[in-house]
Amino acid sequence: MKIISFSSMLMLVFGFCTATAFAQDQNERLNMLEESDKSQQRTIEQQQKTIDALKTQVNQNQSPSTATPVSPSQKASGLFGGSAFTNPNLSIVLDAFGYSSNLTNDAMANRGIPGFTTQGLDQRQGLTVDSAELFFFSPVDPYLNFYANLPVTDAGIEIEEAYVVTTALPEGWQIKGGKFKSNFSRLDSQHPHAWDFWDIALPYRAFLGGEGLGGEKGVQLTYLPALPIYTIFGAEVLQGENDLLFGQGAEEGPHAFTFFVKSSVDISDYSTLYFGPSVLFGKTDNTNILPGAEVRGNSALYGLEAVWKWKPTSRQALTIQSEYLLLTQSGTVTDTATGISDPLKRKQDGFYIQGIYRVNRWGIGARYDTINVFSDTFKQADVQTDYGKPRRVTASLEYNPSEFTRIRLQVSHDRSDTVTGRTNDEAILQFNFTVGAHPAHSF
């Protein structure tokens, strides 16, 4: 009973309070409402005016430049609208293979090309993971792009390439500086994993070594004029560290130079021809040309390259590629044991031709390479040594499950050791994997 009366009292008090408050407020609130209604009316009128003004403006001038921005997908995009995949650009290429030959590991290590190189084959029977190559790319600032290629091998990490390229020079000029692969010839300018075969062509091995010229420290200047057909002119100043054609100690400063011209025409919508001459010359001083002897002098390597690519459909392509190299070398050859020197004169050449046909995921290729083709001058103290005609034939079959994986079976019959006459019959099963945003390969 008590509880009920208490609660009813409470309700009464509460009701009274609110009632008086309500009565007091009412007039005030009515005034406020009227006021706000008026102000809303004013706002509406103003907005109507703005709308009308906008309407007339739009009707007068329906030009897109006055329209509001239309970028619903405004995003912080990377390079070329690229994703996080592509800026900064980072990728890894893994090269693994199984190797088999009729020769022993020792025989291969001692297998040079007589009259050209004493450097043996750096191959072992069995399984090898050659390298995991790291590629970096990023713009440095509005004027320079940076590239690096760092192969990680059992021996550690190397700097194969690390260079900057200008991006803001006008009229088709460009400067590259750092350690880079020379554009002197075709196979030299490509990364080994982009080659159509597992190994380098025989003339390269004979004149430049198993890895070609490789990354060289230097500066490159190129010029692409706006001509009716694609023609690029280039010149390079290189340190000259290749230990077969040049040699680190041949001279203290840069002692290797190149000039090259490359042209290309589209013969039809489906086929393209690419060709050009080049020259690489400089000072030589190394002990890798003849056994137990040091060769010093001047060398020039002239090159001529031609590539024809036919791509009749999107999943079918035939590429025929050939290069001719001619070496002239004059200097002295010094026996490292006796110290006796003789004049040396060399004029030797070589060429290779290769074709690869790719359809869908498959590719089939063939290559023929030979040296001492038209010229085989090797005169030590004016006495000619005849080294015969080293040559090799190669066939390959590849399967590419995706753009990022390549499996290649290659067999070759190598008759480059003309002195002992022993052939090297090789079979290689190679696996190549690319992860990340690997930049597109050039033509």
Next chain:
Amino acid sequence: MRKIFLSIALSLMFTTSAFAGLNVLATLPWIGSAAKEIGKDKVNVTVLAKPSQDAHFLEAKPSMILAARKADIIMYDGLDLEIGYLPLVIESSKNPKLMPGKPGNLDCSQFITVLEKPTTVDRSMGDVHPLGNPHYHFSPSRVLRVAEGITRLLADADKSNASYYEANYKAFAERLHEKEKQWHAVQLQGKKYIAYHKYFEYLADEFGFRFIGYLEPKPGIPPSAGHIEGLIETMKKEKPTAILVTPAYGMQAAESLSAKTGVKVIVLPHDVGSMDNTGDLISFWDKINTLLK
């Protein structure tokens, strides 16, 4: 000899300045067509891809580099569709006007709403486009926005002709709106289709139909026997209207699936100029609409 040299030098000097208008380089025919609608005779448009070529399989060629060397503006689809060749072409062109971040580098995808942008992506999913589906040229409304962006760029780059470009844009927009009424009169809402590649998502988005399966198990991965079997099962249940395919990408597989299921194949043009009577953007969409009727 000296005369020859002189004439070569002179012709070199004049080749760059001989053209009056802006040199526009477009990666794909539809982009070239859009640039042409706006720029008309005030621009020289060059297109890298041939209409018969599929955009996915282009490779860098020296002639592309030369075209980029001569261009004032490069216009591209974006969303990584051109990642296989365009970065190399631009970089090798040695043309500072086209470098990323410069006004002469126009990524057309910046103007549109992207479909199918994956939240997670890696390459086990196939050659998926990590930024979303790049084939937005099947959507007239999106291409109109691109045309608007192109108009602003051209008007900025060539101020003396700004009103000319704006007038051309207006005319194009009006013609398109007229046509859109016709296209939307064709009832495609709710229809089900099969496609070879994820090519027509924007078309479906625009006209309200949908896809119940694709011949490619993953983008860029050719169909396997097992995948086709599953697809045939789905088709039996769902009864799609047709299998959609383009002339340059997946025709054979689509025809063999059609033979197995009795569902007809409709070959749609993949770009402007890839089939008869698809010479410009509007006739390209017109053709698609007629084929789907």
